[in-house]
Amino acid sequence: MSDAFVSLADVTLSYGQTVAVPDLNLEIREGELIALLGPSGCGKTTSMRAIAGLLTPVSGKIVIDGVDVTRTPANKRGIGLVFQSYALFPHLNAFENVAFGLRLKKLPNAEIRQRTEVGMATVGLTGFETRKPAEMSGGQQQRLALARSLVMEPKVLLLDEPLSNLDARLRLEMRNELQRVQKDTGITMVFVTHDQSEALALADRIVLMKDGKIEQLGTPAELYAEPRTTFAADFMGFENIFRVEGGTLVSEQGRLSLGFDAQERVLAWRPGGVVVGQGSHTGRVIASSFAGQYRSYVLDCALGQIKADVPIETPEVPIGEEVAFDLPKATARPLAT
C-alpha cells in the first residue's frame, strides 16, 4: 500500500477507563527521524510506549517492517528505547550495561565484546568501560543509554525526551550527536519532545499532537511557516493570534480594524511579523527587552497585548510611550480554527 516502515492504524490506547489516544493513524518511513511533539498529556509518550510494546492497544493495528506486532510483547519486538531518565542498570559497569541485551541473546563472547566496543566507540565512550553509571556525568549516561540501545541494532529507535535532562551546552552537543548517529546508522528514529525548537532542529517530520490526536503533521519548514490551527500556530511561535470578524480583529479585550480585507476566521502574526514605528494603529510600550539581533516589545493596544520583535537598528521606544504599529497582510498567517 505505502512505503510505511512503521504504521499505526486506528490505534486506540487507554489507561484503565481513560482513553489517552483515540484512533491514531501514523506512518513512518524507513530511516526517518520523526518527532512526536506536544505539551504534556497530549499522548506523545503513550504513543511511543505503544510502538515499544510497553502498552498494548485496545484496538487498532501496529505494523513494523511488514510484520503485525500489535500483540508482540516488548521483549520480542526488536525496538530500542532510550528512557528519559536513561534507566541504566546501576549494579553493572558501562560495558556490561551495553552488553546486557547482547548477553540475553546468548551470542558468542567474542561477538558480544566486539559489538559492545563498537557501540561504545560510536557514542565516544571508549575508555569508560569499567565505570559505573553513577560515576558518569549526565551527558555520558545519556550516550551510554544510547549505545545500549544501538548495539541491539533495533528496527526503530525510540527516544523519550532525549535532551531534557541535559544543560544547554550538552543539549546542543547531544542534538548533533543524535543527528550524526542517525545519519551513520540510517536507523529509523522516533523521539518524543515538548520543545518545538528541538523538534524543528532535529526531525525530518514533526507529528504535532494535542489531546491524543494529531493536530498537524509535516516537515519542520511546513509546520513553522504554515501552521493550520491556533494550537499549532501557538506552538510554532505565533504569539499574536486573533479572531477575524469582517475586516476587524477581535479579542476579549476589544477590537481593531484591519487595514485590509480578510475572509479568514483567524489570523496570526509572529512577533517578528509585527511592524513598529509606522502603521495605522497605536499602542503603548509596556515592556521592552534586548535580545541581541532584535528588541522585544510588549504593546498595549485596543486588542490587549501584542508582542513585537523589532530589528535592533530601529530607534528604541521608551517604556510608557505611545507608538504606531501595523499588523501587515504580508506576514499574517491565516488559520482554520
Place this chain on the structure above:
Amino acid sequence: MPRFAIWTILGLTLTFLIGPFLIVILAGASAGESLAFPPQGLSLKWYAKVFTVESFRASFALSLFLAVFGTLAALALGIPAAYALHRYDLLGAETIRTIVAAPIIVPGIIVGLALLRYFVVPLDVTITMALFVTHTALVMPYAVRVVSSSLNNLRADMEEAAVILGCTRLQAFTKVVLPNIRGGILAAFILGFIASFNEVPASLFLSGPGVRTLPIDMLSYMEITFDPSVAALSALLAFMSIAIVFIAERLLGFSRYV
C-alpha cells in the same frame, strides 16, 4: 545549654545504654559461685562453663536454626510481597501493609498465647514447627519493610529497559531488580536474624521438654541455678550481635537500610 548539662545528659545516656552490658560482662567474669555485681574476683571459668552445659548447646542450635531458616522463609514470602505492594496498584494495599506489620505491633505474649491455644493444641503441631512458623511471622515485618524501602530507591523504568532489551518479566526481576536490592535483602536478613534470636515473649509459650530457644533456656536455667554462667552467655550473645552488625556495616553500609 551549659556545657555541664550537655555532658551530664550524654554521660547518663551512655551509662544506661552501655552500663548494663558492662555489668553483664563483668558479672560473667566472676570467680565466685553466684551471680553478683561487683564480681567476687575475676576468672573466665563461667565463660568456659557455658560451652559445657548440654541444654545450652541444644537450645543454641534450635535458636540458630530458627533465626536462619525462619528469616529465610520470611524473606521468601516477604520479597515477593514487598515487590507486589510496590509495583502493582493492589486493592487494599494499605490493609495488607498493616497486617504484615502486625506481628511487631501486637505484644508477643498475646501472639504466643494465641498460637498455643488455637494453633499448637487443636492442630497438634509439634513445638519446633510452631516455633518455626512463629518466628517466620515475627520476622516478616522486617523483611517487607526493609525490602520495600530499597525497592523504593529503584526506578521503575529500569525493569522496562530490561524488557525492551529482551528480558522476560522474570528475567528483569532476577537480573535487574534483585541485584539492586541485594543490600536491602541482606540488611533484612540480619535484622530478622537478631530479632528472631532474641525473641522471648512468644517463644515462652512455645516450649516443651527439650525444645526451647536459647533465651527461654537461659531463663529456666536461672530459676534453678543462680551461677554467673547466664551472665557469661548473655555477654557472648551480645558480642555475637555486635560482630554481625559490625561486619554488615563494613560490607554494605548496613545503617543505610535501618
